[in-house]
Amino acid sequence: MDSLEKIVSLCKRRGFIFPGSDVYGGFAGTWDFGPLGVSLKKKIMDEWWKFFVENREDIYGIDAAILMNPKTWEASGHTATFADPLVECKECKSRFRADKIADGINESVTTEQFLATHTKCPVCGKENWGPIRKFNMMFTTHVGAVLPDDDQEIAAKNIAYLRPETAQGIFTNYKNIVDTIYPDIPFGLAQQGKAFRNEISPRDFILRDRECSQMEIEYFVNPKTWKDNFETMRELQHEFLETIMLLPKDKIHEYEVPEADRAHYSKRTIDFMFDYPNGEEELMGLAYRTDFDLTNIAKASGKSMEYRDKNTNETFVPHVIEPSIGVERLFLAVLSSAYTEDEIDGSKRTVLKLPANLAPYRFCVSPLLKNKPDLVAKAKEVYTKLRTKYGNVTWDDSGNIGKRYRKQDEIGTPECIVIDFDTLENNTVTVRNRDTAKQKRVSIADL
Numbered sequence: 099m100d101s102l103e104k105i106v107s108l109c110k111r112r113g114f115i116f117p118g119s120d121v122y123g124g125f126a127g128t129w130d131f132g133p134l135g136v137s138l139k140k141k142i143m144d145e146w147w148k149f150f151v152e153n154r155e156d157i158y159g160i161d162a163a164i165l166m167n168p169k170t171w172e173a174s175g176h177t178a179t180f181a182d183p184l185v186e187c188k189e190c191k192s193r194f195r196a197d198k199i200a201d202g203i204n205e206s207v208t209t210e211q212f213l214a215t216h217t218k219c220p221v222c223g224k225e226n227w228g229p230i231r232k233f234n235m236m237f238t239t240h241v242g243a244v245l246p247d248d249d250q251e252i253a254a255k256n257i258a259y260l261r262p263e264t265a266q267g268i269f270t271n272y273k274n275i276v277d278t279i280y281p282d283i284p285f286g287l288a289q290q291g292k293a294f295r296n297e298i299s300p301r302d303f304i305l306r307d308r309e310c311s312q313m314e315i316e317y318f319v320n321p322k323t324w325k326d327n328f329e330t331m332r333e334l335q336h337e338f339l340e341t342i343m344l345l346p347k348d349k350i351h352e353y354e355v356p357e358a359d360r361a362h363y364s365k366r367t368i369d370f371m372f373d374y375p376n377g378e379e380e381l382m383g384l385a386y387r388t389d390f391d392l393t394n395i396a397k398a399s400g401k402s403m404e405y406r407d408k409n410t411n412e413t414f415v416p417h418v419i420e421p422s423i424g425v426e427r428l429f430l431a432v433l434s435s436a437y438t439e440d441e442i443d444g445s446k447r448t449v450l451k452l453p454a455n456l457a458p459y460r461f462c463v464s465p466l467l468k469n470k471p472d473l474v475a476k477a478k479e480v481y482t483k484l485r486t487k488y489g490n491v492t493w494d495d496s497g498n499i500g501k502r503y504r505k506q507d508e509i510g511t512p513e514c515i516v517i518d519f520d521t522l523e524n525n526t527v528t529v530r531n532r533d534t535a536k537q538k539r540v541s542i543a544d545l
C-alpha cells in the first residue's frame with residue numbers, strides 16, 4: 099500500500115471519511131465525513147474563521163445562498179468559460195479530461211495539439227480520438243414547477259446552477275455590505291460553504307471531488323495598493339498554514355502561475371502547492387482578480403459598484419485579492435502530515451500526530467480495569483469534569499490498556515488519562531503522551 103492508500107484505509111476504519119452513498123455502492127466524486135472526520139473538519143474551519151474573521155478588524159463574514167440568480171454565472175464568465183477539455187475515445191466511448199491523460203498540454207488544448215501527443219486510451223489502449231469539446235463543469239438544476247414534459251424554452255427559463263465557487267456569493271453582496279456597515283478600505287468578506295464541480299473524472303480521494311467545501315476571502319483594495327495587499331495576504335496564508343494548521347514549511351511550495359494558465363479573471367495567481375502522499379498537488383490559490391467581478395456585476399445589474407473613500411473622497415471600483423482554499427484539500431494536508439508509523443517498545447504503531455487544537459478528541463479518559471466499580475466511578479468523575487471544561491473528551495474502557503492506547507494513537511488523541519488504584523489513594527492520574535508514549539502522574543486538580 100502506498101501512503102495515500104494507507105490514509106484512505108485509516109479514514110474508513112476509524113470513521114473519518116466514508117465513500118458517499120457507501121451502502122449503495124458509492125457515488126463517484128462524493129465522500130461522507132464520519133464522527134471523527136466531521137470533528138477534524140469543523141475544527142479546521144473554525145480555526146480559519148477565528149484567524150481570518152474573528153481575530154481581525156478588517157474581514158467580515160457572510161453566508162450566501164448556494165442557489166443564485168443565473169445572471170451571476172453569466173456575469174462572472176462561468177457559463178461561457180468554466181469548462182474542461184473533454185475528449186472521447188471513438189473505440190470504447192470512454193470520456194476523459196484531455197489534459198489529465200496527456201503530458202505537456204493544459205486546459206486550453208486544441209484537438210490538433212492533443213492528437214500530436216499520440217496518447218493511447220487509458221481504457222482500451224487504442225488511439226482513435228474524437229475532437230476536443232468544452233465541457234461546462236457547473237451542475238444544472240431547475241427551480242420552481244418545471245415538469246419533465248415541459249418544452250425546452252420553459253425549462254431553460256427556470257435553469258439554475260449549484261454554485262461552482264463561493265466567491266460570487268461574496269461579490270454579489272459587496273454593495274449590501276458597503277451600504278450597511280460602511281467598512282474602511284481595504285476590507286475583506288469571508289465565506290465558508292459548499293461548492294460543486296462536475297469533474298469529468300473525480301480521483302485522488304478527496305482531492306478532486308464533485309462536491310467540496312471552500313473557504314474564500316475577497317479582499318477589496320484601492321487598485322493603487324494591490325501589490326502591497328497581495329503580499330500581506332500571501333504572508334497571512336503562510337502564517338495560517340504553518341502556525342495554526344502546523345503544516346511543515348518544507349512541504350509548501352509557491353508556484354507563480356504563468357499568464358496562459360491563469361483563470362480568465364486573474365492578473366496574478368500564486369498556487370500554494372503541497373507535498374501530498376501521491377505527489378505535489380494544489381492546496382490553495384491566491385489570485386489578484388482585479389475589478390473583473392465588480393465591473394461585470396455593475397454592467398449586468400445596472401448598479402454602481404463604486405466605493406468612496408471617506409478620508410480622501412477618492413472614488414473607484416475596488417480591486418480584489420482572493421485567497422481561496424478547499425477544506426478537503428487542507429484536511430488531507432493536515433491528515434497526511436500527521437500520519438506517522440513508528441515503533442514503541444519494539445512494537446509498530448500508526449499514530450496521527452495532529453495538533454492539539456485540531457484533534458477530534460483532546461483527551462481520552464479510562465479506568466485501568468472496567469470490572470472495578472470504584473475505578474469506574476472515579477474515572478467517570480474525571481471524565482465529566484474534563485468534558486465540562488474541554489468538550490471534546492472521549493471515554494474508552496474496551497480491551498486492555500495497550501489496545502486503547504493504539505486506538506487513540508491512530509485517531510490522534512494527544513493525551514490518554516488512566517484512573518488506577520493510586521488515584522483512589524492520592525487523586526493523581528496517569529497522563530500518557532501520544533507522540534512520546536511517555537507517562538507522568540498528574541494531580542486531578544491540575545488537569
Ligand SMILES: [Zn+2]
Pocket residue numbers: 187188189190191192219220221222223224
Ligand atoms: Zn478506448
